[in-house]
Amino acid sequence: MIHGGDGGSDIATTLVDRGVVKSFDAFYALLLEATPEPVFQPGAYQLKTKMVASTALDALLVDGTRLRQTVVVPEGTAAVDVLQSISEGTDIPLTDVQAAAANVGSFGLPPEATTLEGFLFPATYTFSPGDTAQVVLQAMVDRQFEALDSAGVAVTDRWxxxxxxxxxxxxxxxxxxxxxxxxxxxxxxxxxxxxxxxxxxxxxxxxxxxxxxxxxxxxxxxxxxxxxxxxxxxxxxxxxxxxxxxxxxxxxxxxxxxxxxxxxxxxxxxxxxxxxxxxxxxxxxxxxxxxxxxxxxxxxx
Incomplete structure (x- = not known):
């Protein structure tokens, strides 16, 4: 995911963390040298791993690598950042995502939960145009329930x-x-x-x-x-x-x-x-x- 407001160092760090490029310095140096300065659209991108820095940069700027209606949630992401990613990867305004997330009682979470934190399973999701924020968030919650069930966790032990x-x-x-x-x-x-x-x-x-x-x-x-x-x-x-x-x-x-x-x-x-x-x-x-x-x-x- 490239997020709104991400600078060159943020993007370089993401690419290294996701295994797309090996060297932060090599990719960041390319960004500094590029004329005109590259402009990246927020959203999810599909790239290969172990790419040469110049090839990765070119791929980010080519139509078709940005995925429509797709949200990538890495392990360990906090809920506030997941909501941002949903808005950037879909056509749903952030305010709508935040409003849906605030209705915590509508998702079938354990009674102790006061937010969606912990129950938005990290994965890559592709949604249909017109899917609401509630539908998107429920899909992530349901996927977390599936993971817990597969691990043998009783419903009473989910929290x-x-x-x-x-x-x-x-x-x-x-x-x-x-x-x-x-x-x-x-x-x-x-x-x-x-x-x-x-x-x-x-x-x-x-x-x-x-x-x-x-x-x-x-x-x-x-x-x-x-x-x-x-x-x-x-x-x-x-x-x-x-x-x-x-x-x-x-x-x-x-x-x-x-x-x-x-x-x-x-x-x-x-x-x-x-x-x-x-x-x-x-x-x-x-x-x-x-x-x-x-x-x-x-x-x-």
């Missing part, structure tokens, strides 16, 4: 499963790590292992501040008790979903690996390498590795 899966979705990187991240948070909910009962997830704090794209926070944000999603202050599971999880995160929520881990930190943001630790000393050593990597890669700062 708790989606809440936990949404946390794993935002905090885990590599696919194999989802099941370890799941175990870390479950271990932190065991008083014998982790007295405070605080999950201490930056992703939850960021969500509560409205920064749905971030997993980093400030000292002040982590100390804000007024943020209901602040798991540095409020013990137990986060109060609600913080993203829309996919099949992998749901499976990890249901089938965590066995292990004693209490900490994890991604020490290489390029590869996603993550170190899981049991003791504070082990974790502190891993944090030093991450800090050193960040110093060597200031572009991530």
């Amino acid at each position: 708790s499963t989606v809440v936990f899966a949404s946390l794993i979705q935002r905090e885990a990187g590599l696919a194999a790590d989802y099941y370890k991240v799941s175990r870390v948070f479950l271990n932190r909910l065991e008083p014998a292992r982790w007295q405070s009962g605080l999950l201490q997830s930056d992703a939850t704090v960021a969500y509560g501040t409205g920064n749905t794209h971030l997993v980093t926070t400030t000292d002040a944000e982590r100390g804000d008790a007024g943020n209901a999603y602040n798991t540095y202050v409020h013990p137990g599971m986060v109060v609600g979903p913080i993203s829309n999880p996919g099949d992998l995160a749901i499976d990890a929520a249901l089938n965590p690996l066995d292990g004693p881990w209490l900490f994890f930190v991604t020490v290489n943001l390029d590869t996603g390498e993550t170190v899981f630790s049991t003791t504070v000393a082990e974790h502190d050593a891993a944090v030093v590795v991450w800090q050193n990597w960040m110093r060597e890669h200031p572009e991530y700062g």
